[in-house]
Amino acid sequence: MTGAARTDPSADRVSTGHEGLDQVLDSLRIGDNVVWRVRDIDDYRRFVTPFITAAANAGRRIIYLRFGQHPPLVTSDSNVLRVDLNALDGFEAFTGQVWRLIEEHGHGAFYICDCLSDLLDAWATDAMVGHFFRVVCPFLFKLDTVAWFALHPSRHSHTTLDRIRETTQVLVDVHRAGDNVQIQPIKVWRRQSPTMFLPHREDNGLFRPVTDSSDATRLQAAIEQEEPQPQPLLDYWDRLFMELAETPADSPACHDVRERVLRVLISRDPGILALAIQYLQQDELLAIRSRMVGSGYIGGKATGMLLARSILLQTDPELWSQHLEPHDSSFLGTDVYYAFLVHNNLWPALMRQRSTDGYLSEAPTLQQGILNGQFPEEYRSELGRLLDHYGQYPILVRSSSLQEDSFGSAFAGKYDSIFLVNQGSPEQRLAALEDAIRQVYASTMSEDALVYRRQRGLDEREEPMALLVQRVNGRFHGQYYLPDAAGVGVSRNTFAWDGDMDPAAGMVRMVLGLGTRAVDRIEGDHACVMALDYPSRRPFRNDDERYRFSQHLVDVLDTAGNGLETLPLSRLCEVTSDLPLEQLAEPDRDASERARELGLPAPVWRLTFQPLARRTDFTGRVQRLLNTLETVYQHTVDVEFTVHIGERGSPSFNLVQCRPLATVGDSTPAAIPDALPSRQVLFRSEGHFMGGNLNLTIKRVIRVNATTYAQLSQQARYRVAGVIRELVRKTPAGQKVMLIGPGRWGTSSPELGVPVRFADIAGITALVEVAEASGAMVPDLSYGSHFFQDLVETGIAYIALFPEDGQCHYHPDHLARFASTVQLLPENIDDIPPGTVELYDLAKRPLSLCGDIVGQRLVCFAQVADVEF
Incomplete structure (x- = not known):
């Protein structure tokens, strides 16, 4: 078929299969989408059957899309292809499947669809039913198809009904009064007659227009007596929450409706959903709805924060009602994300990106389309009211995707979070908020996020983006605004550096100011790492390290x-x-004295957080918080929080995030040989590693030569990162790789290390950062950061080597003698000497990497002792 029908209304006529109906509608046209608004599905069925017969007689391909809860519209018939669909998989999965089906069958196919209203039971919002129709209808029209749909108008809001009416080509109401059947065309695109839009009463197979107004009035009165009242103004979503609000909290019915709400608001993850059923009560769900823009899921980050708070307040109300600050958060549901895509005609781009070939290649185009997109007006007004609530306090716009912060998939640092100072006129503040939302939406198409999903087998699962908007906890200090302190807490200290420490006691990573420095791997700066059972002990051996690895x-x-x-x-x-x-830092006496001698401000403070640990019950409260959450989650947890210091110096907490944390490494220490000859050892170290107890076999090593690398330009260093990426990606499946390089892997500053992205090296087994004399590149032990999260989730061991330290022995020259073959790379890049990257094949003489995390003993050695020297 061609598009001729849309330029010549009389061409390409299609019969409805019902002669009387053809007369009323002047037949159908190729490209028509036909929507039947009915009260009873049988009133749709009686028109479907003759249409199928006529289409089959005309030799048409007929596809029946089966997704409703009503009995099938089509019986087993060789002329009709039935395709079963599951709307419970979510809006995107369902709509994407229909899109690909239409694409597969191409031009000229005819479609029969179940009742659209049944999608409400899966999606809980008829707004998304309207968006589904807005996506599918134009695509069907473009491919010269004819498609039939039904819906029950009493189940939908006026907004959704108007959206469908605007999009479809043909809209027909069907009414029944006793045995009398009446149809009334509401919209028939590009054709009309003097009586087409009058009600038509069925009479011996024909439909005769009701031309007498008195007769029409009586007929309408009879219809209203038998049929439900006209559709309500509220979306199905709003009615669901009204039902929750009106159901007594202590009744069995409340449990049922609460569970229905949880399944469409909170999560599909069985573990998270089980916790929500236990801890999120009626009043909390209604509070979420009152702070929500749009509908749909609030996402993993928002859910984790709310769950953790409820768990603490229900488990130990006396403690946490006093020391846990109320949250002040708002939520943008996942439906807003989809509505944004549909409104900006980005669905075709999304479908191209979701294909196997387009997963990475089409993402930049879609990302740019999101950044250029505009918001539907109904959401702009809601965003304006959200800003009114926060006044001129700074806010944080945080990602909260459907899969984020679930069991096994933290997505730590993969999506954007945007701070807004929230200053200026209301129009300026709204524009800034919209820009921030677009940026977070666009981050779903970043290569790091897409590779992360693919590596975990999540690329085929729906991942809409919800948003968590939070008032930034803190104080104004003149023009600057910041929290008193912020931190990351982990309930299991997998890098305990002292034999007396109990890993179950947990740890925190603390900073002054915004928590960005607690969760990110900051170049040249470090958070304060504190074991909660021994908060005064630090993983440093001298004052120089204590100062170097601190926050400046x-x-x-x-x-x-x-x-x-x-x-x-x-x-x-x-x-x-x-x-x-005075509550967070200690004066450095020597530095303060020197400052006074030079006439500089004094005292000079060092952020040790020791006053907070010694003078208050800070560490005890954090430990109780982490232990409680780990017990309920039955899993190691990771939390983010801010600290507010009260007038008497007592800390209170604002819990902003909680998620299950992946762990790596064996639970028992590996046997570390004591009497290894030096010729057999690649490196031996005390301290400076993380990832649990290690017992790994390494068969390939990729090493960056620090001496050569230090002489390269910045651009050449980026090209070296590309060489590393290709080597890692081409590693044979199942072969364990250790990556060794100077300074920091994954740095954004090439002068500090090798600027690969984490997605480029995620397939390795062990990552080694070496403090090399050449180039002064120093490792960064970023315990508790997003970089640490990536390592533990991916199962990568981390080691930092300081060869000039007397407790570290490193012999890179031994690698050539351990290896079966050595490749010196790159081979064809003019400004990078061969040998900058060294590839060692150790299949015949594998290395053992053994580590005792509590004893902080680590050794990497050749498994065979007969290495020739």
Whole structure:
């Protein structure tokens, strides 16, 4: 078929299979989508059957899309292809499957669809029924098809009915009064007659227009007596929450309706859903709805935060009602994300990206389309009211996708979160919020996020983006705004560096200011790592390390400038005098004395967080918090929080995130040989590794030569990162690889290490960072950061080697003698000497990598002792 029918209304006529109906509608046309609004599915069925017969006689391909709860419309028939669909898989999965089916059958196919209203039982919002129709109808029209749909108008809002009416080509109402059947065409695209849109009464197979107004009025009165009242103004979603609000909390019915709400609001993850059923009660669900823009799921990050708070308050109300601050969060449901895509005509681009070939290649185009998109007006007004609530307090727009923070998939750092200082006129603030939302939406198409999903087998699962909007917890210090402190807590300390430490006691990673420095791997700066059972002990052996691996820079929000800024602690102390440093830091006596001698501001503070640990019950409360959550989750957990120091120095917590944390490494220490000859050892170290107890066999090593690498330009270093990426991706399946390089892997600053992305090296087994004399590139032991999350989720062991330290022995020259073959790469890049990257095949003489995490003993050695030297 061609598009001729749309330029010549009389061409390509299609029969409805009912002579009387053909007369009323002047037949159908190729490209028509026909929607029947009925009260009883049998009133749709009686028109479907003759249409199928006529289409089959005309030699048409007929596809029946079966997804409803009503009895099938089509019996077993060789002329009709039945395709069973499951709407419970979600809007995107369902709509995508229908899209690909239409694509597969191409031009000229005819479609019979079940009642659209049955999709409400799966999606709980008729807004998405309207969006489904807006996606599918134009595609069917483009391919010269004819498709039939039904819906029950009393189950839908006026907005959805108007959306479907606007999109379809033919819309017909069917009414019944006793044995009298009446049809009334509401819309018939590009054709009309003087009586076409009058009600028509069936009479011996024909439909005669009711031309007498008195007769029409009586008929309408008889119909209204037998049929339900006209459709309500509310979306099915709103009616669901009204039912929840009106059901007594202590009744059995409340449990049933609450579970229905949880299944469409909270999660599909069975583990998370079980916790929600136990801990999220009626009043909490209604509170979520009152703070929600749109409908759909609130996503994993929002769910984790709300669940953790409810668990704490229900488990130990006396403690946490006093020391856990109320949250002040708002939520954008996943349906807003889909509505945004549909509104901006991005569904075809999404379908191209969801294909196997387009998964990565089509993502940049879709990402740019999202960044250029506009918001539907109904959501813009809701976003404006959201901003009214927060006034001019800074806010944080956080990703909260459907799969995020679930068991086994944290997505740590894979999606964007945007701080907004929230200053300016209402119009400026709304524009900034919309830009932030677009940026978070677009981050779903980042290569890191897409590769992460594919590596975990999640690329075929629906992943709509919800958003969590939070008031930034903190205080104004002049033009700067920041929390007193922020931290990451882990309920199991998998990198305990002292034999007395109990891994079950947990650990925290603390910073002054915004928590960005606690969760990100910051170049040249470090958070304070604290074991909760021994908070005064540090994983350092001298004062030089203690100072080097501490926080020197503070992330703040500059409300008079460009938002997120990083200031040296010394500079922040100069411009504000009311930071709670006496509760968070200790004066460095020697540095303070030197500062006074030079006429510089004193005292000089070091952020040790020891006053907080010694003078308050901070560590005890965090430990109770983590233990409680781990017990309920039955899984190691990771939390993010801010700390507010009260007038008397007592800390209270604002819990902003909680998720199950993956763990790696054996639970028992590996046997580490004590008497290994030096010729058999690649490296031996005490401390500076993480990932649990290690007992790994390494058969391939990729090493970056620090001496050669230090002489390269920045651009050449990026090309080296590309060589590494290709080597990792071409590694034979099942072969364990250890990556060794100078300074920091994954750095954004090539002068500090090799600037690969984590997605490029996620297939390796062990990552080694070496403090090399050449180039002064130093490792970064970022315990508890997003980088750490990536390592433990992917099962990668991390080692930092400091060869100049007397407790570390490293012999890279031994690799050539361990290996069966050695490749010096790259071979054809002019400005990078061969040998910058070294590839060692160790299949015949594998390496053993053994580590005792509690004893902090680590050794990597050749498994055979007869290595020739």
